[in-house]
Amino acid sequence: xxxxxxxxxxxxxxxxxxxxxxxxxxxxxxxxxxxxxxxxxxxxxxxxxxxxxxxxxxxxxxxxxxxxxxxxxxxxxxxxxxxxxxxxxxxxxxxxxxxxxxxxxxxxxxxxxxxxxxxxxxxxxxxxxxxxxxxxxxxxxxxxxxxxxxxxxxxxxxxxxxxxxxxxxxxxxxxxxxxxxxxxxxxxxxxxxxxxxxxxxxxxxxxxxxxx
Numbered sequence: 205x206x207x208x209x210x211x212x213x214x215x216x217x218x219x220x221x222x223x224x225x226x227x228x229x230x231x232x233x234x235x236x237x238x239x240x241x242x243x244x245x246x247x248x249x250x251x252x253x254x255x256x257x258x259x260x261x262x263x264x265x266x267x268x269x270x271x272x273x274x275x276x277x278x279x280x281x282x283x284x285x286x287x288x289x290x291x292x293x294x295x296x297x298x299x300x301x302x303x304x305x306x307x308x309x310x311x312x313x314x315x316x317x318x319x320x321x322x323x324x325x326x327x328x329x330x331x332x333x334x335x336x337x338x339x340x341x342x343x344x345x346x347x348x349x350x351x352x353x354x355x356x357x358x359x360x361x362x363x364x365x366x367x368x369x370x371x372x373x374x375x376x377x378x379x380x381x382x383x384x385x386x387x388x389x390x391x392x393x394x395x396x397x398x399x400x401x402x403x404x405x406x407x408x409x410x411x412x413x414x415x416x
Contacts, residue, residue: 325373
């Protein structure tokens with residue numbers, strides 16, 4: 205064999221399912237050229253048998269044979285005319301692009317509050333007016349203030365939180381004229397500092413533990 209006879213993968217036919225190899229692809233391409241349908245179907249069943257032997261670990265998987273027949277039609281570019289014991293896959297369905305996933309953040313400019321805050325606000329909007337709803341709303345507002353401080357690392361006026369709460373609730377929760385104050389910044393951040401200190405202490409204790 206001379207250098208001119210060498211065949212590079214970049215010059216070969218594209219493999220639709222590479223794990224089956226080039227010889228399997230050539231067998232399927234050959235099956236498409238057989239004019240006699242009975243012979244074509246016998247070769248197709250032989251190809252399915254070989255494909256199954258190449259994946260013995262999947263023999264006990266439900267619908268394994270169905271998967272093999274689907275792969276056979278896919279590798280033939282849906283051009284192999286044989287009868288299948290299963291419904292034939294559709295090229296249009298295979299090439300159909302999935303619908304884009306909905307981004308979970310409804311208010312990206314307030315993403316520092318987190319998605320759970322918006323869920324809590326939506327729940328509060330469904331409650332009847334009363335002490336329980338009022339307590340929930342102020343709990344939400346305090347948590348929003350804590351989230352804001354975690355993000356801003358400074359301070360924030362209650363009016364800012366009330367404005368954001370009004371906007372996130374679609375104007376249904378209005379505390380902007382409230383005489384009640386939210387928890388102060390030091391109180392909200394103290395629990396975080398205490399937790400961080402305890403976590404660090406535990407980490408050091410574990411690290412100093414003797415091993416025998």
